[in-house]
Amino acid sequence: MRIVVAAVQTMTSPQPYYRHLAAAFVRGSALSGEAVTLPDELLLEPLDSMTPEQLERIIAVGAEAGLRLHRFKRTHETLPRVRRVLGFLRGIAPESLLDVGSGRGAFLWPCLNTFPELPVTACEIDPVRIRLYDAVRQGGIDRLHFHQSNIARLELPDRSFDVVTMLEVLEHLDRPLEVIQVGLRLAARYLVVSVPSKEDDNPAHIHFLTRPKLEALFHEAGCRRIQFDGVPGHLIVIAVLP
Secondary structure (H helix, E strand, O other), X not given: OOOOOOOOOOOOOOXXXXXXXXXXXXXXXXHOOOOOOOOHHHHOOOHHHOOXXXXXXXXXXXXXXXXXXXXXXXXXXXOHHHHXXXXXXXXXXXXXXXXXXXXXXXXXXXXXXXXXXXXXXXXXXOHHHHHHHHHHXXXXXXXXXEEXXXXXXXXXXXXXXXXXXXXXXXHHOOOHHHHHHHHHHHEEEEEXXXXXXXXXXXXXXXXXXXXXXXXXXXXXXXXXXXXXXXXXXXXEEEEEOO
């Protein structure tokens, strides 16, 4: 089976990327009492039914309160590895997705924007990141779910998600094989991985995972149907599940 991964040049959604997610974050912050106050008409009305002017009013309140709204700007989507993976996902039309190690949202936010109906679950151990995801969910993005957990300890049924993504994750882990095995167990159709393709001086990078090393890891995990792709500086692996 040959997989064609297409780069995505332009992403669109029913609401502008920054405005929609930033407004959700401000609303969620207000609901949790984090130094933001919004009138009821901006706090309780469904996010999807709001006008652009209402969303801008919410964002202005958040900016005045000093909330870090820049994290939602579209600059994340310019990352070549993010564009490449989103292009692949557009081709397969996933029904659900688990993103492992979502971190600051370099892939998570563009994914939510690109697929406005897709249920997305983030798996992250950092409680600060979890609070961020929770605010966005409370603010109106209710298809965003999350688990504060090490992926190796995530106890969910086999094939719980159509697609599992692990972007810039494996190089940080002591036991990448164990995490690959969990990802293969939880994915019904595809496991998508990206890693740096060049050695660097990042002290958080425990492994430099070359193509031969990744092939060996996936074979040991019981998966031989894998395809390789890449962008400058990054290697992308797509494992095809039975």
